[in-house]
Amino acid sequence: MAPSDSAPPWGVSHARRCAQALNSLHSIPYFTADLGEELAPFGVEDHSSVYLTGRASPLGAADAPLVTAVLNSFAPSLVAARVPALWQHLTPARAVEARLSAAGRCLERLLGAETIASPAMSEAAELATEAALAGTVAGRPLYAANLALERPDEPHIALWHASTLLREHRGDGHLTVLDWHEITGIHCLVLDCASGHGMPEEIVRPMRGWTEKDWAAARQDLQDRGLVDGHGRLTPRGAQLRDDIEDDTGRLDRRPYDTLGATGTEKLGRYVHGLVHRAAHAGIFPPPLAAFFAPATEKWNDL
Template sequence: MTHIARRMYELLEPICLVTYMADECNQELAALGHRNYWDGYFASRAAPLGRVPAHVVHAAFYNFADGEAARHIPSAWETITPEASLAARERGSAASVRRILGAELTGSAGLVRAADLTTKAALSAPTEGRVMYAALRTVAVPTDPVARLWHSANMLREHRGDGHIAALLGARIGGIEAHVLSALANGIYPPESFGRIHHLPKRRLAAVMDGLRERGIVDADGRFTDAGRETQQRIEALTDELAAPPYDALSPAELDELIAELQPITAALVAAGSQ
């Protein structure tokens, strides 16, 4: 089923990316009073966890530098409740999907069926060891098909993310180190220029790279060694393996149907850059 998990990731990820790439979600969060993008990001993504301290959000998200969560949590919730932030995230994300897809796709029987099957998969996986996924399982599933498709895709994204963190921990790859591996795997060089980490202090980035060199993950020039590339590929393979259980709930015919119904939806979102 690992190939199914990878294929579903490719099909569902563009649905989730509207939350981060399109304007509507950020506009909804700003309208509540969140000061900036990252206030809204941390407040709305962490909202299903409840009013937990910053160090819990840091642990659950895994790949942010020390102190980044604490700049937004819990202050972002002082005047705006987690519930309000979560609702704004859903409204904005669904609005983006609806705008990008247009009336023909969003009103189609195919989208409704895709939403139903995605939800069936998203509600079927065990929650043990899946902190973000388990938190989202406590959130009511929207009745609107577009919102339901986005919500269920997001559940599966966080389920995959929880498994990815487990794979990283097993390989002893830290959160910032994971960004370096991802950058190199995607042809970004130097990896310190990657958008998720380029803002970090140069001393911090140098320490991360030095640590990866000492372990033989990158060479003197900051590029993958053979061992480093094998490590990255092993992590991705295990991530796919751990992401497979939700799709066990679907029959082979349902999986084929879901893939067929998602293809035009995903193609439209990819063509628009999910924005």
Template structure:
């Protein structure tokens, strides 16, 4: 049982949020101009009607231009509180379709909510903002809310590790893509970086001895491993708070649900996180 084992499960449950047909239909009905406006509106909504600069800082990997194409225009389409409602509506529809007759165990919800309630808040803007939201009554949505809080809390810690490593967002994507075998063209489009900006990041990483000819150097691999270790350590507190037995129980109960979602969610076929629940979760 490793921190990555836990992350893979709650990340997969969270990932029904933004790119399913159900979520896209809800944000289209609000009047969003394209899927990315819906994404930024729904994900940023726990922060309130935040400025694009704030969202760029909190999300880290997106080019400011990509954020600015969606915000603040999204807040003219609908207030943040309506985007919060919209994302629950989309998640509800997506989970009902993908889970079918699978029942979310009350024990699983209880453990996930307890872990999410125990996240440290200092320096965790997205984790804290999601933790502050009311918990939905329905078990499958309460589990989603807890998983989303845990996911954003882990992401906040990951960003802190990247900043400490003196990596900017585009450099981070270059290293991550090389490590995980992700297509640079896909990452550039997904996060909004130009060819010139990507090449500048490659030059900077090459100068630092982290990257060479499309692959990580030994120093690059060591830095990536250190960042992941720091991310895992920063994400450990909620699970220490609930204890080893509850953490193992979460793992056991969540595995078949996460695997089912990994199979059913088309957005998981290719994703910027570099995870494959179908391959990585036991069947």
């Protein structure tokens, strides 16, 4: 039976903001040294290799085209320079263990033992797991691969694992929407930067392995489609497309949050949002990225 296209009666904002908070929590180990320290003994040291190992390891010993496809926004040349050579250094199963260890260690350090051992952490882990298990597998390779992994026993690591599942569920659906609108990975990055709401170009372009020539060509494509202007800013048509993509992504990502309902979704989102802000106050996100990964608390108040 196909799901209803109608929005939940309590609105999209709860789910979108909860998803944003969970995505930020998932991202924390990639902004600390912990995962790199776990992988360094295996010869995996540069930031891009560490990131690709962490994100792609649930897929098994995947080759470069598969990793490029599921991560979408990375330049094929950056991925091919590292994959599948990464799997000669360590097995994907060992990489999964490394990222769980890194997540547990950095969250305990940033949040403190009292928070880690609190009933609220256990409740959040249960809520997030309930939502994560309610997702749709079809067409979602990264979500499905992570779903096959065992749930960690420790609540704070279980919360991170569930956050990762929910991040990949939303991300896989997002790629479906982008493909429908004929927006490639680099096009999506250019649009996001042009909107003023995404990460700055000077950070995201080299981080994803794209050259200035690649970026200029993608921006010209979007200008030819009337989505950005000659200064690289979104046109009204481009802004509408971006809104449509966000709305469709949220629609495809509805089931986990429908399962929790309004009260559970808002409770989980507010709690995780608070955890992310504590981590942000510790300085883990570089200043240009802090507002992206840890938006102002007041934004919860205009629901």
